Amino acid sequence: MKWFDYQAPRNIGEAVEAMTLHPTARPLAGGTDLLVQMRAGRRTPDLIVDIKKIPELNQLHFEPGLGLTLGAAVPCYRIYNDSAVSRAYPSLAEVANIIGGTQIQGRASIGGNLCNAAPSADSIPLLIALGATARITGPSGERTIDVAAFCTAPGVNVLQPGEILVSIQIPPTAGGARYLRFIPRNEMDIAVAGAGVSVTLSNGNIQSAKIALASVAPTPITVDASSLSGAPVNDDTLKKAGELAAAAAKPITDMRGTADYRRHLCAVLTRRALASAIAAAKESK
Amino acid sequence: MSTQYNVIGTRPIRHDGADKVTGRALYGADIQLNGLLHGAILRSPHAHARIKRIDTSKAEALPGVKAVATAADFPAAGDKIVDLGEGATPLSYIRGNVLAQGKVLYRGHAIAGVAATSAHIAEEAASLIEVEYEVLPCTLTAPDAMKDGAPILHEDLHMQEFGKKTDKVNNVADHFRFSIGDAEKGFEEADLIIEREFHTSTVHQGYIEPHNATVLWNNDGRVQVWTSTQGSFVVRDTTACILDLPVAQVKVTPMEIGGGFGGKIPVYLEPVAAVLSKKSGRPVKIVMTRKDVFEASGPTPGSYIRAKIGAKRDGTFTAAQAYLAYEAGAYPGAMVGPGAMCIFAAYDIKNVTVDGYDVVVNKPSTAAYRAPGATNAAFAAESVVDEIAEKLGIDPVDIRLKNAAKEGTQRVDGPKYRRVGCVEVLQAIKASEHYNAPLGGPNRGRGIGIGFWFNVGLPSSCTISVNADGSVNLVEGSTDIGGTRTSIAMQAAEVLGIPAEQVHPSVVDTDSIGFTAVTGGSRTTFATGWAAIEAARDIVRQMKERAAKLWETEPAEVNFENGVFSKNGKSMPFAELASKIGETGGPIVGRGAVNPRGVGGSFAGAIADVEVDPETGKTQVVRFTSIQDVGKAIHPAYVEGQMQGGSVQGIGWGLNEEYYMDTTGTMRNSSLLDYRMPTALDLPMIETIIVEVPNPGHPFGVRGVGEANIVPPPAALANAIHQAAGVRLRTLPMKPSTIMEAVWAK
Structure with a gap:
């Protein structure tokens, strides 16, 4: 590891200024990806901007009707320890509980998981399925984009020099959601494939469904699930959802699995996640 | 006999419990x-290449850098055959693996x-060393390396066949054959013959502590080494050999x-x-x-195996044949x-x-x-046995019992x-x-499986001194990787008739104890335990002399039983006489120095229950029992720990662990995240059944217990998966994608 400077700004303005002055600077929340990458020589920032001391980035605020504001630096454990958030978004609480182990969850943030832009990021497919948006601030002001459009390549996101992610906004949900991943071990593993699904029901039929996948393309991807709208809740529909996911996946063969196997997993996981989301939607009524 | x-x-x-649990x-x-000073090693980015030139000048010029070393800095001693604990090996191989000479033979091969x-400076300096390579094609598996036209690793390595050097240069260091009876005739007598091919991946022992060494080459010419190793004397002798020093000029202090698991011998x-x-x-730590x-470091070989067994209708095995090609890695010795043999x-x-x-x-x-x-x-063998049992409609335990070694x-x-x-x-x-x-x-x-592993003797030394408070200090040279301080102290305590807590064991440096071979081969409780028994007996003999002096009699007249010296109604417990x-x-x-025979090999078995997700191929081990003949369990909890540890490693080997290599010879999963050893969350509590058939060759009946337990698990899992998913897997690891592909191919 090479030398680097460290700065811990107290407000967004200072953070943006530091990030603007140092084009190779990296923001640090939990550091659970960044420090590993620096040790491995994959990133060599000359400045680390610790964003944990900025109030807006530590916000965790749920308001029925408005949704959830999830600050970019909020560590995972705060999500599943917050009863209001866990009740409103049980699928999010579950995802916060499967990223890394307990110690990692004390530091790692969903915002960091998003910014790290790994194809295998566990939180991103669920955020996409939940219709989440990313609030970004930078030298030229603030902007908001869909999480679905946030990642552009492995390890690369839409943030421009000087920009930081402030928070993730998740709209209120009327249905159910679930993220399922496949890992050969039971915990502490990287998804071979993952599927995030949300669904709303109407008169026993699917009103709308959203599906997103992890680990089967250079970025987490959104599956066009519009053809499921209006479909009855039955095994055929679940199967069809799986087929849509498998068709949308563009996996590669690597040490985590073969392309064919990953495509197959997309179908299985999507079907199972949708069934689980439907059950949750029914329960929440 | 009880x-x-x-x-x-x-x-x-x-x-050593308090120190370990408190950190x-x-x-x-x-x-x-x-x-x-802190050291760093420059390693080869290529799996096979000729080194044309090494230029260390930029590294040497970096502020903070105090020294740079390459193979050219080793003494130019001629090659010789040395035996440093793992069999006879040319010194050039051992030295060449420490720092590459002429060629790099694997990605990660140390160069400087x-x-x-x-x-951090050391790391940066290492990256400034310029190496010019002539990259050569690589060969990564035994079957590929044996093909005509395969890239040759060692141009001077002539195949030895049936004990004789040949003029063939084909990446095969040795082809040997063991044979008893007449296999061909035996197969003719069989009603059923099953022959199958198996592939297993390279796997790593997965010890949590990385290799390390700290060395001070003192002004008086003595070299002091602090390191974690399974054999402090092996480190001493190997280091001395490579540096061309007399052995006693090197002193090795083994750290915890x-x-x-075998990987900390080299x-x-x-x-x-x-x-x-x-x-x-200055002292240097790496x-x-x-x-x-x-x-x-040194993983265990991947392999290609063909196994064939012939059986009569009643299940009697008439003949067996096997072909084993193991990947030694860069140097012979697979x-x-x-x-x-096993x-x-x-x-x-x-x-x-x-x-x-x-x-x-x-x-x-x-x-x-292990x-x-x-x-x-x-x-391989246990998969074939299981298939024979299935085809003949015989219970898998019964067919094994019918043919069991005795x-x-x-x-x-x-x-x-x-x-x-x-x-x-x-x-x-x-x-x-x-x-x-x-x-x-x-x-x-x-599924079930059984397996065998040896127990070796080899030299061990031990001294025991008596304290006036009735306790004793026990000094030994066996580094403790599995609770052997205690299992050795307990054997001394048994002889001396005192509680185990009254024995204070210390593992000391190579200047402070007689030669002791590696902690390996399941030998330590057996052999160093024996040295401790001898040392304790020596204490008893001397204590009898003291009692005889007090009681004005002959030492031979003094009895010693259950920690009490006695003679004609007079008696004195150990502690009182010690005072x-x-x-x-x-x-x-007291002293004990042994090189014992009488080793007792150990048989182990495993029962594995698995559940296989039919849609993902993921195997969950739902119940697992390890069964082992341990001779005599000196400390049953540590014996159970060995059985559980070996089982867990065997399960990892069976289900997910592998060196995932790309075609250039780069391991793509060289982290604990992607190497996928099982964690506590992936395993049931491993149940144990200790079987005690005392080894007639040891005073307390000890057999080696550390290793045989890893042998059956992959086979037991394969047999269990066959029952659960209807497919016989003959490739390790039996990872989810492999299982699904087998299901699809059915």
């Missing part, structure tokens, strides 16, 4: 010395070392060791740190990263010999032929791993067993609650 023991068979708290124990990387005032860093220390005049551990070792078969091939490939030089070679072999059975490599516990292990499986329990759900299967050693003649020191 022997009453006071200490043996009890479960005292381990002597006070000092491991290799904990050592701090004044003026300490740097010492600097900080680890965070796991070894020397990697010590000679480099020594040269860097000599050049800089610690491997996890990536280095995977890429540049442990295929033990694999060949593949059919659990069975009494009269007609057996086994061919073994020791094949060099462009992967790290392999090292021992029963090295036997797990691969048992996976006293007098001749193994394919010649020796006949003394009293062994193979039958008793199988009977314990059959009688177990687990084997008779319902499976408890769909998609589940149960009088000053007045009866001064200090008492």
Whole structure:
């Protein structure tokens, strides 16, 4: 590891200024990806901007009707320890509980998981399925984009020099959601494939469904699930959802699995996640 | 025979327990010395290349760098054959693996070392060393490396065949054959013959503590080494050999060791740190990263095996044959010999032929791993046995019992067993609650497997001195990787008739104890335990002299039983007599120095229950029992720990662990995240059944217990998966995608 400077700004303005002055600077929340990458020589920032001391980035605020504001630096454990958030978004609480182990969850943030832009990021497919948006601030002001459009390549996101992610906004949900991943071990593993699904029901039929996948393309991807709208809740529909996911996946063969196997997993996981989301939607009524 | 023991068979708290659980124990990387420099190693990015030129000038010029070392800094001693604990090996191979000479033979092969005032500077300096390579094509598996036209690793390595050097240069270091009876005739007598092919991946021992070494080349010419190792004397002798020094000029202090499993026998860093220390005049510490551990220490061989067994309709095995090609990695020594000895070792078969091939490939030089070679072999043999049982409609335990090895059975490599516990292990499986329990759900299967591993003797030393308070200090040279401080202290305590807590064991440096061979081969409780017994007996003999002096009689007239000296109604417990050693003649020191025969090999079995997700191919181990003949369990809790540890490693080997290599010879999963050893969340509590068939060759009946338990698990899992998912997997690991692909192909 090479030398680097460290700065811990107290407000967004200072953070943006530091990030603007140092084009190779990296923001640090939990550091659970960044420090590993620096040790491995994959990133060599000359400045680390610790964003944990900025109030807006530590916000965790749920308001029925408005949704959830999830600050970019909020560590995972705060999500599943917050009863209001866990009740409103049980699928999010579950995802916060499967990223890394307990110690990692004390530091790692969903915002960091998003910014790290790994194809295998566990939180991103669920955020996409939940219709989440990313609030970004930078030298030229603030902007908001869909999480679905946030990642552009492995390890690369839409943030421009000087920009930081402030928070993730998740709209209120009327249905159910679930993220399922496949890992050969039971915990502490990287998804071979993952599927995030949300669904709303109407008169026993699917009103709308959203599906997103992890680990089967250079970025987490959104599956066009519009053809499921209006479909009855039955095994055929679940199967069809799986087929849509498998068709949308563009996996590669690597040490985590073969392309064919990953495509197959997309179908299985999507079907199972949708069934689980439907059950949750029914329960929440 | 039932022997009453006071200490043996009890479960005292381990002597090093407090230090270990409070974090006070000092491991290799904990050592701090004044003026300490930090080292880094430059490693090859290529799996096979000729080194055309090394330019270290930029590294040397970097501020903070104090020394740079390459193979050119090693003394130019001529090549010779040395035996440093793992069999006879040319010194050039050992030295060449420490720092590459002329060629790099695997990705991660060490090329140069740097010492600097900080680890970061050392790392940066290493990256400034310029190496010009002529990249060569690589060969990564035994079958590929044996093909005509395969890239040749060692142009001067002529195949040895049936004990004779040939003029063939084909990456095969050795082709040998073991044979008893007449296999061809045996197969003619069979009603059913099954022959299958198996592939197993390279796997790593996965010890949590990375390799490390700290060396001070002192001004008086003595070289001091602090390291975590399974054999301090091996480190001493290897380091001395490479540096061309008399052995006694090197002193090795073994630090606590965070796991070894055979992988911490070879020397990697010590000679480099020594040269860097000599050049800089300061102590130098080098610690491997996890990536280095995977890429540049010694995993266990991947293998290609063909196994064939013939059986009569009643299940009697008439003949067996096997072909084993093991990947040695960069230098010869693939442990295929033990694999060949063990593949059919659990069975009494009269007609057996086994061919073994020791094949060099462009992967790290392999090292021992818990029963090295036997797990691969048992996976093959036990899968075939299971298939025969299935085809003949015989219970898998019954067919094994029918053919089980027993006293007098001749193994394919010649020796006949003394009293062994193979039958008793199988009977314990059959009688177990687990084997008779319902499976408890769909998609589940149960499989068993059995296996054998040796026990070696080799030299061990021990001294014991008596304290006036009735306790004793025990000094030994066996580094403690599995609770051996306690299992050795308990044997001394049993002889002395005192509680285990009254023995204070210390593992000391190579200047402070007689030669002691490695902690390996399941030998430590057996052999160093024996040295402790001898030392304790020496104490008893001297104490009898003191009692005789007090009671004005002859030593031969003094009785000693259960810790009490007595003669004609007079008696004195050990502690009381110990308090009088000053007045009866001064200090008492007992010594034990042994090289024992009488080793007792161990049979182990496993019962595995699995549930396979039919849609994802993921295997969940729902229940697992390890069964082992341990001779006599000195400390049953540590014996159970060994059985559980070996089982867990065997499960990892069976299900997910592998060196995932790309075609350039780069390991793509060289981190604990992607290497996928099982965690506590992936395993049920491993149940244990200790079987005790005492080894007639040891005073307390001890057999080696550390290794045989890893042999059966992959086979037992394969047999269980067959029942659960309907597919026979003949490739390790049996990862989810492999299972699904087999299901699809059905």
